[in-house]
């Protein structure tokens with residue numbers, strides 16, 4: 001059996017899989033403390049686990065062994081997650097950025113099935129995303145951060161320290177502060193998608209994350225059509241299909257691709 005997990009800023013999910021289906025999915029509030037997080041994993045250690053894979057919210061170190069930065073789960077930063085999970089399960093462990101795994105799950109099991117180049121953007125508390133090519137996370141040096149592209153010079157201050165980043169105009173964490181209305185969110189998101197499309201040249205754009213429940217994807221498409229003038233047509237812009245389980249499907253994909 002495989003153990004799959006998805007550690008988000010608010011909740012974490014842990015599940016097992018036989019390689020075909022995902023079962024025993026359990027959801028916990030993500031502990032602020034790393035040790036408490038490991039205790040959750042230990043609840044699953046009585047099973048025969050061959051491989052472990054999962055994502056965690058934030059950028060990882062170069063060798064993908066631990067989280068190196070996080071505004072939400074600071075207690076997990078610089079903690080040897082991969083090493084500890086290897087010890088707990090006596091199994092091979094694969095760690096990824098959580099949004100990259102969500103994108104991978106959507107590309108292989110959700111809205112991106114059959115598409116060669118998939119751009120995924122998750123608009124939630126923050127904005128994350130990834131480029132998937134032929135079913136795999138595209139090669140990258142430092143990860144993908146479409147939420148931190150600049151769309152307004154000297155604009156809103158971003159929690160990363162930058163100014164005018166897409167995230168500050170569309171993500172949930174900034175809505176109250178800036179009293180942004182939904183129509184403006186759709187407009188700013190279309191600008192961000194324009195930039196992502198001209199750089200990533202995707203066959204399809206998948207939009208996920210909690211904020212997408214409250215803004216009209218049709219409006220985003222309409223604004224994008226006005227904005228994206230260099231290509232004869234915009235790629236399809238569709239909502240995510242797997243929602244909260246996409247990260248677990250991405251984790252399963254990583255294990256299958258490791259064979």
Ligand SMILES: [Zn+2]
Nearest residue numbers: 148158160165
């Ligand atoms: Zn930023």
